[in-house]
Amino acid sequence: MMDAGRHPRIELMTLSEVEEVNGYIGNFKVKVRKKARYVDEKECTACGDCADVCPVTYPDEYQVGLGTRKAVYIPFAQAVPSSYVINPENCLGSNPIACGKCAERCEKKCIDFDIQDEIVELEVGAIIVATGMDTYDPTEMDEYGYTRFQNVVTSLEFERLICAGGPTEGHFVRPGDMNRPKRIGFVQCVGSRMENRGNPYCSNICCMNTIKDSLLLKEHYPDTEIFVFYIDLRAFGKGFEDLLKRSREAGVNYIRGLPGSVMEDPETENLIVDVENTTAGRLEQYNLDMLVLSVGLEPRGDGDPLRQALNLSKTSDGFLLEAHPKLRPVDASTPGVFLAGCVESPKDVKDSVTQASAAVARASHILTSDKLTVEAITATIDKEKCTACGACAKVCPYGAIRWEKKTPAEVIEAMCAGCGTCAAECKFDAINIKHFSDEALMAQTESAVAENASERIVAFACNWCSYAGGDGAGTSRLQYPPNARIIRTMCSGRVDERFVLRAFELGAPIVLVSGCHFADCHYIDANRATQRRVDKLWDKLEKLGIRPERLQLEWISAAEGQKFATVMREIEKMRQRVTAEEIEHTIKVLKEDRGKQESKRKAKAKV
Amino acid sequence: MSEDGLRIGVFVCDCGLNIANTVDTEAVRQYAEGLPDVVASVGNRYTCADPGQEEIKRYIRENDLNRVVVASCSPRLHEPTFRHCVEEAGLNKYLFEMANIREHCSWVHSEDHAGATQKAKDTVRMAVDRARHLKPQIEAEVPVTDAALVIGGGVAGIQAALDLADTGHHVYLVEKEPSIGGIMAQLDKTFPTMDCSI
Amino acid sequence: MAEQDNFKCLRCGNEYSLPKPEKATMEERTCPKCRSNSVRKVG
Numbered sequence: 001m002m003d004a005g006r007h008p009r010i011e012l013m014t015l016s017e018v019e020e021v022n023g024y025i026g027n028f029k030v031k032v033r034k035k036a037r038y039v040d041e042k043e044c045t046a047c048g049d050c051a052d053v054c055p056v057t058y059p060d061e062y063q064v065g066l067g068t069r070k071a072v073y074i075p076f077a078q079a080v081p082s083s084y085v086i087n088p089e090n091c092l093g094s095n096p097i098a099c100g101k102c103a104e105r106c107e108k109k110c111i112d113f114d115i116q117d118e119i120v121e122l123e124v125g126a127i128i129v130a131t132g133m134d135t136y137d138p139t140e141m142d143e144y145g146y147t148r149f150q151n152v153v154t155s156l157e158f159e160r161l162i163c164a165g166g167p168t169e170g171h172f173v174r175p176g177d178m179n180r181p182k183r184i185g186f187v188q189c190v191g192s193r194m195e196n197r198g199n200p201y202c203s204n205i206c207c208m209n210t211i212k213d214s215l216l217l218k219e220h221y222p223d224t225e226i227f228v229f230y231i232d233l234r235a236f237g238k239g240f241e242d243l244l245k246r247s248r249e250a251g252v253n254y255i256r257g258l259p260g261s262v263m264e265d266p267e268t269e270n271l272i273v274d275v276e277n278t279t280a281g282r283l284e285q286y287n288l289d290m291l292v293l294s295v296g297l298e299p300r301g302d303g304d305p306l307r308q309a310l311n312l313s314k315t316s317d318g319f320l321l322e323a324h325p326k327l328r329p330v331d332a333s334t335p336g337v338f339l340a341g342c343v344e345s346p347k348d349v350k351d352s353v354t355q356a357s358a359a360v361a362r363a364s365h366i367l368t369s370d371k372l373t374v375e376a377i378t379a380t381i382d383k384e385k386c387t388a389c390g391a392c393a394k395v396c397p398y399g400a401i402r403w404e405k406k407t408p409a410e411v412i413e414a415m416c417a418g419c420g421t422c423a424a425e426c427k428f429d430a431i432n433i434k435h436f437s438d439e440a441l442m443a444q445t446e447s448a449v450a451e452n453a454s455e456r457i458v459a460f461a462c463n464w465c466s467y468a469g470g471d472g473a474g475t476s477r478l479q480y481p482p483n484a485r486i487i488r489t490m491c492s493g494r495v496d497e498r499f500v501l502r503a504f505e506l507g508a509p510i511v512l513v514s515g516c517h518f519a520d521c522h523y524i525d526a527n528r529a530t531q532r533r534v535d536k537l538w539d540k541l542e543k544l545g546i547r548p549e550r551l552q553l554e555w556i557s558a559a560e561g562q563k564f565a566t567v568m569r570e571i572e573k574m575r576q577r578v579t580a581e582e583i584e585h586t587i588k589v590l591k592e593d594r595g596k597q598e599s600k601r602k603a604k605a606k607v
Numbered sequence: 608m609s610e611d612g613l614r615i616g617v618f619v620c621d622c623g624l625n626i627a628n629t630v631d632t633e634a635v636r637q638y639a640e641g642l643p644d645v646v647a648s649v650g651n652r653y654t655c656a657d658p659g660q661e662e663i664k665r666y667i668r669e670n671d672l673n674r675v676v677v678a679s680c681s682p683r684l685h686e687p688t689f690r691h692c693v694e695e696a697g698l699n700k701y702l703f704e705m706a707n708i709r710e711h712c713s714w715v716h717s718e719d720h721a722g723a724t725q726k727a728k729d730t731v732r733m734a735v736d737r738a739r740h741l742k743p744q745i746e747a748e749v750p751v752t753d754a755a756l757v758i759g760g761g762v763a764g765i766q767a768a769l770d771l772a773d774t775g776h777h778v779y780l781v782e783k784e785p786s787i788g789g790i791m792a793q794l795d796k797t798f799p800t801m802d803c804s805i
Numbered sequence: 806m807a808e809q810d811n812f813k814c815l816r817c818g819n820e821y822s823l824p825k826p827e828k829a830t831m832e833e834r835t836c837p838k839c840r841s842n843s844v845r846k847v848g
C-alpha cells in the first residue's frame with residue numbers, strides 16, 4: 001500500500017471517480033472527478049489536531065459502524081495518502097459562526113474550505129478495472145436475527161472486533177455487553193448459494209475466511225468454544241485443506257446443517273440456535289455468546305455507471321464478463337480494458353493479486369507497442385450519389401460525418417467507429433462500409449434464402465452481443481432448431497431495411513434483427529436507430545398487407561446464451577405458422593414495391 | 608458487383624469431433640467444391656493447428672487463391688488467427704471470411720445431424736457469396752499513449768498499479784474513497800499465510 | 806390521468822400501456838408477459 005503511494009510513476013487520485021470514457025484501445029480519453037478533500041494531502045502531517053477540536057461525531061465506515069469518527073478524520077491509521085479528509089455532509093461549515101474550528105487549529109494551515117471538485121482529463125492507452133465488490137447485507141435474512149440481536153454480527157464486523165486496530169483496540173468483546181464471548185457460532189453461506197434471496201453462486205472465500213477466524217480465536221483465546229454451521233466446506237486452494245485440518249485439530253466443531261432459527265435469551269443476550277445436524281441426523285440446540293454470519297460477496301451496487309461508460313457486459317450474476325472464459329480470462333469485452341479482482345468474480349487475496357498481474361501483462365503488451373492498427377471497418381461516401389440530405393450526419397453516434405447544406409457529406413475517418421448506421425440510413429445508396437458493404441451483406445441475405453426459403457429464418461446478429469450470445473449458446477450446448485441462417489454485422493444499426501425487405505421478397509417467412517441491450521450498445525446508442533428502423537418497417541409491412549409479426553426484434557447480451565436459444569425456439573414456432581399463401585402474397589407485393597421505390601429514387605437522385 | 612478472376616478456397620474443419628460428430632463435414636466439403644468460383648475445397652481435422660494453417664498457406668500459393676473461407680468455429684474466436692495466417696501467405700487479411708459451423712451449428716443441433724449438415728452447407732455458401740464481394744483494405748495506424756488507468760485501489764488495483772509502474776509505465780490509480788486499501792485493509796489477517804493484511 | 810403509451814407484443818400478442826416517460830428518451834421495450842423485445846408502439 002505504502003509503495004503504491006510512494007512510487008514515482010504512480011499518480012494516486014483518491015476521492016476520485018471516472019465520469020466519462022472516450023476513445024479506443026491505445027488512446028482512451030478519461031474524465032475523472034476529483035472530489036474536494038478540503039485538506040491539502042501533501043501538507044497534512046496527520047497530527048490529528050483538527051479532529052480533536054471537531055465537535056461532531058459520526059459512525060466510522062472503516063470500523064463498519066462499530067466505532068466513531070469526526071467530520072474531519074483519517075480513514076484508518078495506515079491510510080494512503082496519510083492525510084485527513086473532511087466529509088462535507090458531516091461538517092458544520094466553514095463559516096466561523098457555524099464552526100471552522102479545525103481550520104483555525106491547524107498549524108500548517110492545510111485546511112481550505114474553498115477547494116472545489118475538479119475534473120481531470122487523462123489520456124491512457126489501457127484501463128484496468130479493479131473496483132471490487134460489496135459484502136452481502138444480511139438484513140433480509142431475518143431468521144438469523146441480524147437486525148434484532150446485538151450479538152449477531154457479520155464476518156466483516158467480526159474482523160474489526162478482533163483486530164488490534166479495531167474499535168476495541170484488540171480487546172475482543174461482543175457488542176452487547178462488551179464482555180469477551182466464550183462460545184461463538186459461525187453461519188456459512190449467508191447470502192450465497194440461495195435461490196430466492198441473496199445470490200445463487202458460491203462466494204468462494206467465506207469458508208476459508210471462517211477457518212482463518214477460528215484459528216485466530218483458538219490462537220489468542222484457546223478457551224473459546226467454536227461451532228461452524230455449514231452446508232459444504234470448500235477448501236480447495238493450495239494449503240487450504242491443511243488449515244481446515246489444523247482448525248479441526250484445535251477443537252473447532254464443524255456441524256453440517258444451517259440454523260433453522262435463532263432466538264435471544266433476553267436475560268443473558270445469548271443466542272439460542274436450533275439446527276438440524278445432518279451428519280448425526282438429529283435436531284440440536286446451541287446456546288452461544290455470539291453468532292457470526294459469514295456473508296458472501298456480491299457485485300458493487302454502484303458499479304453500473306462505470307460499466308456503461310466502459311461499454312462492458314456483465315454475467316447473469318452481475319459480475320463483469322470476460323472476453324473468453326479460457327482464452328482471454330482477464331480481457332474485458334471492450335478492447336484495451338482488463339479486469340482484476342472481485343469485480344470479475346468473488347475471489348481471495350491471492351487470486352486477486354494473480355489476476356492483477358495477469359491483467360498487467362496484457363495491458364503492458366499494448367502499452368509497449370509504438371503503434372496499433374485499427375480495423376479498416378469505416379464508412380465511405382460516394383459523392384456522386386450523395387444528395388446532401390444530411391440524414392447520415394443526424395444518426396452518426398460519433399459525430400463523424402461533416403455535412404453542410406448543399407455539399408456532399410464527408411466522413412472523418414479517425415472518428416468513425418464503423419457501426420454502419422449511416423449506411424443503413426442513407427436512402428440514396430451513397431454510403432458504404434468497408435468490409436461490411438451493401439453488396440456483401442445483400443449477397444449473404446440472398447444466399448440465406450437461396451434454397452428452401454420457406455423453411456428459413458434470416459437472422460441478423462451484431463458482433464458484440466447477440467452473435468456472441470449465439471456463441472454462448474453453443475459453448476453451453478443449448479439445443480435449438482436449425483432453421484435460422486445468421487448474418488453477422490458489427491452493429492444492429494447496420495441492418496438496412498433493404499436487406500430485410502429483400503429477405504421477405506425472396507420468400508423468408510421470418511426475419512430477426514438482433515443487437516445489444518440499449519445499455520450495452522458498443523456504438524454509444526446506434527441501436528436506437530435500429531429500433532426506429534424496425535418501427536418504420538413494421539408500419540411499412542402492415543401497410544403492404546404483410547403481418548408485422550414476421551419481423552422480430554431482440555436485444556441479447558453476450559452473456560445471454562439462454563435467451564438466444566429461447567428466441568430461436570420461439571421464432572421457429574412462429575415460422576411454422578406462416579402459410580405458403582402468405583409468403584406468395586409477400587413476394588408479389590414486395591416486388592411491386594421495389595419497382596416503385598427504385599423509380600422514385602432515380603427520379604429524386606436526378607433532381 | 609463482384610470481380611472477375613475470383614479464386615476462392617474453402618477449408619472445412621472437423622475440430623476433432625466437435626464438428627464432425629454432428630455435421631457431415633465431407634458432404635459440406637463436396638458441396639463447397641461445386642460452388643461457383645471455388646477452386647479448392649479442403650477438409651482439415653484441426654484447421655487452427657499449425658498443420659491446418661500450413662495447408663491454407665500452401666493452397667493460397669499453389670492455387671493462387673484470392674479469397675479464403677474457413678468453415679470452423681466462431682469468428683469471435685479464431686478470425687484473428689486465420690487473418691494472420693492468410694496474411695503470411697501474402698493475401699490481404701480482409702479477403703478472409705469465416706463460416707461458423709461449430710458454436711452456431713454442430714454444438715447447438717447435436718441431435719439433428721441432417722439439419723446441422725444442411726445448415727453448415729448453407730452457412731458455407733453464404734460465406735462464399737459474401738467473400739466474392741470482399742475487398743482488400745488497408746488499416747490505419749494510431750500511436751499508443753504509454754500510460755494506464757487503474758480504477759479501484761483495493762488489493763487488485765494496488766498490485767496492478769505497482770506491476771505496471773515497475774514495468775516502466777505511467778499509472779493513474781483512481782480510488783473513490785479517501786484512502787486506497789479497499790476491503791483488504793479492513794481484514795485483520797488473511798489466509799492462507801495468516802499474516803497481516805496491510 | 807397521466808398520458809399513456811400503448812404497446813403490442815409481436816411475439817405473444819399481449820397489449821399493454823405504460824405512462825408516457827417524462828423525457829423524450831427512447832427506452833428498451835420488453836413485453837411484461839413473454840419478455841420479448843418485439844414490442845410495437847401502437848396508437
Ligand code: SF4
Pocket residue numbers: 620621622623625626652653654655656679680681685709
Ligand atoms: S479452427 Fe475452430 S473449429 Fe477448427 S479446430 Fe480450431 S477451434 Fe476447432
Ligand SMILES: [Zn+2]
Pocket residue numbers: 814815816817818819836837838839840841
Ligand atoms: Zn409478449
